[in-house]
Amino acid sequence: MEQKKQVKSIPPKADDLSEWYTQVCLRAQLVDYTPVRGCIALRPYGFALWELIQAEFDRRFKATGHSNAYFPLLIPESLLVKEAEHVEGFAPEVAWVTQGGGEELTERLAIRPTSEAIIGTMYSRWIQSHRDLPVLINQWCNVMRWEKATRPFLRTLEFLWQEGHTVHASEAEAAEEVQRMLEIYREVAEDVLALPVIKGRKSENEKFAGAAATYAIEALMPDGKALQAGTSHEFGQNFSKAYDITFTDVDEKVKHAYTTSWGVSWRIIGGLIMAHGDDRGLVLPPAVAPHQVVIVPIVKTGDETVMPAARRLRDELSETARVLLDDREQSPGWKYSEWEMRGVPLRIEIGPRDVAQNSVTVVRRDLQSKTAVPLGEIAARVPALLEEIRRSMYERASAWRAAHTIEAAGHDEFVEALKRQDGFVLAPWCERAECELDIKAETSAVTRVIAGPAQPGQTCAYCGKPARVTAYFARSY
RNA sequence: CGGGCGGUAGCUCAGGUUGGUAGAGCGCUCGGUUUGGGACCGAGAGGUUCGCAGGUUCAAAUCCUGUCCGCCCGACCA
Numbered sequence: 001m002e003q004k005k006q007v008k009s010i011p012p013k014a015d016d017l018s019e020w021y022t023q024v025c026l027r028a029q030l031v032d033y034t035p036v037r038g039c040i041a042l043r044p045y046g047f048a049l050w051e052l053i054q055a056e057f058d059r060r061f062k063a064t065g066h067s068n069a070y071f072p073l074l075i076p077e078s079l080l081v082k083e084a085e086h087v088e089g090f091a092p093e094v095a096w097v098t099q100g101g102g103e104e105l106t107e108r109l110a111i112r113p114t115s116e117a118i119i120g121t122m123y124s125r126w127i128q129s130h131r132d133l134p135v136l137i138n139q140w141c142n143v144m145r146w147e148k149a150t151r152p153f154l155r156t157l158e159f160l161w162q163e164g165h166t167v168h169a170s171e172a173e174a175a176e177e178v179q180r181m182l183e184i185y186r187e188v189a190e191d192v193l194a195l196p197v198i199k200g201r202k203s204e205n206e207k208f209a210g211a212a213a214t215y216a217i218e219a220l221m222p223d224g225k226a227l228q229a230g231t232s233h234e235f236g237q238n239f240s241k242a243y244d245i246t247f248t249d250v251d252e253k254v255k256h257a258y259t260t261s262w263g264v265s266w267r268i269i270g271g272l273i274m275a276h277g278d279d280r281g282l283v284l285p286p287a288v289a290p291h292q293v294v295i296v297p298i299v300k301t302g303d304e305t306v307m308p309a310a311r312r313l314r315d316e317l318s319e320t321a322r323v324l325l326d327d328r329e330q331s332p333g334w335k336y337s338e339w340e341m342r343g344v345p346l347r348i349e350i351g352p353r354d355v356a357q358n359s360v361t362v363v364r365r366d367l368q369s370k371t372a373v374p375l376g377e378i379a380a381r382v383p384a385l386l387e388e389i390r391r392s393m394y395e396r397a398s399a400w401r402a403a404h405t406i407e408a409a410g411h412d413e414f415v416e417a418l419k420r421q422d423g424f425v426l427a428p429w430c431e432r433a434e435c436e437l438d439i440k441a442e443t444s445a446v447t448r449v450i451a452g453p454a455q456p457g458q459t460c461a462y463c464g465k466p467a468r469v470t471a472y473f474a475r476s477y
Numbered sequence: 478c479g480g481g482c483g484g485u486a487g488c489u490c491a492g493g494u495u496g497g498u499a500g501a502g503c504g505c506u507c508g509g510u511u512u513g514g515g516a517c518c519g520a521g522a523g524g525u526u527c528g529c530a531g532g533u534u535c536a537a538a539u540c541c542u543g544u545c546c547g548c549c550c551g552a553c554c555a
Contacts, residue, residue, distance in 0.1 A: 009515095018549070037546065093554070114555085148478065148553065155554090208555045216555085231555060263555090298513050333514035351513055361513080444551095 010341075012279050017223045024273055025152040028282040028342045038150035038157035042266075045342065048290035050160065050266055054140065056192045056287065057162060057264060060184045066136040066164060071118050073142075074109040079117045083242035086116060089209020093145040095157075111144045116210070116235075116261060119165045120243030127167060127257065130249050134177070135167040153270035154227070154477055161265035167245060167257045171236065174258035178232045181262040182215045185230035193268065194285045194393035195219050195275050196401050197229060198424070198472055200449025204433045208261075212236035218448045218472070220401045221274045224422045226448045226474040229271050232262035270477075275397050276366075282343030283365055285393060286386035291324040293317055293382060294344045296335045298351030305355045309375075313350065313360065316379045321386065340365060345389050346382065366393055405472075414461035418443035424474050426451065428467035430460035438462065439473065447471045 010023040025031050030046030042050065058068070074097060081087045090113045097109040112118065123135060144158045153159075164181060168174040182199060189195045197217035207214035211233040218226045240246070240256040249255050276283040286292050295317075297310040307327070314325040324344075326335050332349065339347055349361040359374045362381075366389050373381060404423025408414040417425045418439070429435070429447065439462050440446050454467035461467075 016549095022548080033547075035546080089555075145554085151548095202555080206555075211555085214555070228555075233555085296513095300513095301511065329512090331512050331514085331516055333512085333516080335515085337515045349513070353513070 010279070010281065013222065013277060017221075017274065020277070021270075021274060022152065024277055024281050024341070030269070030273075030282075031152045036157075038147060040152050040156055042160075045290055046269070049269060049284070049288055052288040052290065053188075053193070053266075053268065054162070056188050057184070058138075058140075060188065061138050061162075061164065064136075064180060064184070066138045066166075068140060069137045070139055070141065071115050071122065073112055075112050075115070075118045077108050077110060079121050079243075080110050082117065083210045083239055085238075086210030086242075090114070090145075093147060095144050095146050112141075113143055113145045114261075114263075115139060115141070115143075115163055115165065116239055117243070120239050120245060120259070123165070123167055123259075124244045124246070127245055127247050130169050130247050133167055133169045133247060133257065134173065136164075136177075137166070138162055138164040151270070153266055153273070155267075159265050159267070161263050164260070164262045166260045167240070168260070169247065169249065169255075169257065171258050174236075174260050175234055178213075178215060178234045178260050178262065181260075182217065182230070182232040185217050185232070185262075185264060188264075189217055189219065189229055189268070190394065192285065192287045192390075193272055194390050194397060195229070195268075195271055196394065196398045198449055198451070200451050200472070202231075202449060203431065203436055203447040203471070205436050206447060208233045210235065210238055212238060216449055218474075219271045219275060220404060220423055220474070221271070221477065222400075224404060224420075224475065226424065226472075226476045227267070227271045227274075228448075228476065229268045230262070230264040233260060235259045235261070276393055277343070280337075280368075281341035283393070284343035284345060286345040286389050289343065289345050290322065291339075291342075291344050292321045292386055293323045293346045293348060294335075294339045295323065295325045295348045295350060296332050296339075297325070297327060298332045298349060300352055303352055306351060309355050310350050313348065313375070313378070317382055320379070321382050336363075345386060348378070364389060366396075408461055409458075411462060411464065415443060418445040418473055421445070421475055424448070424472045426470060426472050427461035428454045428458040429469055429471040429473075430463055430465040431468040431471075432460075432463070432465070435460060435463045435465070445473045445475050448474050448476065 010027065011019050013020045029043050031040040031042055034041050094113050095111045097111060098105055127135065140162045142158050142160055147155050147157055150156050166177050168177060186197055186199050189197045197219045199217050202214040202216055208231065213234040215232045216228050217230045219229050221227050237256040237258060239259045245257045245259065246254050247257055273282060295310050295314055297306050299306050310325055314323050317323045343365065345365050347363040354360050359372050360378055361370055362373050363370050406417055406425055408417045408425050408427045414425065414427050436447055449472055451470045451472060454469050458467040459465065
């Protein structure tokens, strides 16, 4: 019908992912830029999305015995520097407070880039006996890292995240914790957010500053770059020695404990946006969509049947889903575009024709499919439809990732695949740090995670030395 | 941090080279008609004067210098 575009649309996702991404973030009203460089404002719709994601993680943390707590934003420099590798890793991106109350501070205070230092310090006071262990605490908070290049959600100076910090009597128990939490990250990413990820250990170069081992989940973005969507770290006794976290064990000996930390940030929202969005805008996974269903009434002048029917429908559906009845003055077409941009999974159109036929028109955001559904059946079908959308989104993303993951064994094949920058390249690798740096210099790709041990006799796809592992390589965000 | 581009109404942008005192479309407000894919008509408001600070000039949105912010590429980065 009316094809003239009154409102500027966003560029096609495939043409310019960066611009598309920025436009979707802004026009879906998730975030806005602020007068502070690199710091975004989370608007109500974006914050609602974050709260729903938080709830999915938080529920699982609690179910595995963790409690939430809160620690200071400011960390005295003397505490931060106690773990040498840790401070070296974070030093370039720490912001410092040097004045307070109009006076120069005697010791400058770091704005936390992460809280190992302050939490470790507190733990040393709280733990004396093996009976005090394990300590299973999580903190939801903001942190700050002085990044040079920033983008909404993916890399901002200040960001919201969660950091779990646990203490254990044995290395084995700590290792188990690290895997348990990594699995929760995978579960939320895949089963809730429909975001397929690979799970594995990080290389020496890529691991967390001060960690004995780092594990991560990595998602693949449409431009072939990998996005680290969650990390879980084994610290061994590195931090317990630095922060003096000791306990008297059953054998009456004083021992250093084993600690872990694990974190997920709002960066995962950036992953969702890029993985699922399309040329019309955002496509949200139903489980975390602030509005799972939007009802758009089509009211002709003089009609008195549509609005009451729409309100009844809203009340009925609200028992099982988050429903919004959009009764604003704008035209129906305007609302369709608006809610498509904002990623609402299901739209229900109800007009005089529907009312007359005792049905509604249901439109799926992921497929843009329109179906007439009898009014009497819609309430029962919404939950199933939402689940079907999640499954369909996951399958589409999985298929895409599978098509962009290749195995390479020989040097030329490996280098060419990485230079195409088209996705994950799985290859046998020697696990040497120098080799990884060489690969990066030539292809700008790095290891994302180590999938497992190499087959006996395999050689490194890049340098030809004996392979120790099989690793996923890609460029990264 | 290096290279490139940009900043003028809420938004998208024109004006700039040839300095002369700021415009369009959309949005917004009011009234009316409308409403099945971003409706239409009429009236109206809206810029401390063009990111900010200096400079040149009788005169700067326009020229010069610096600076801040944003975007892209690169470097860097759990």
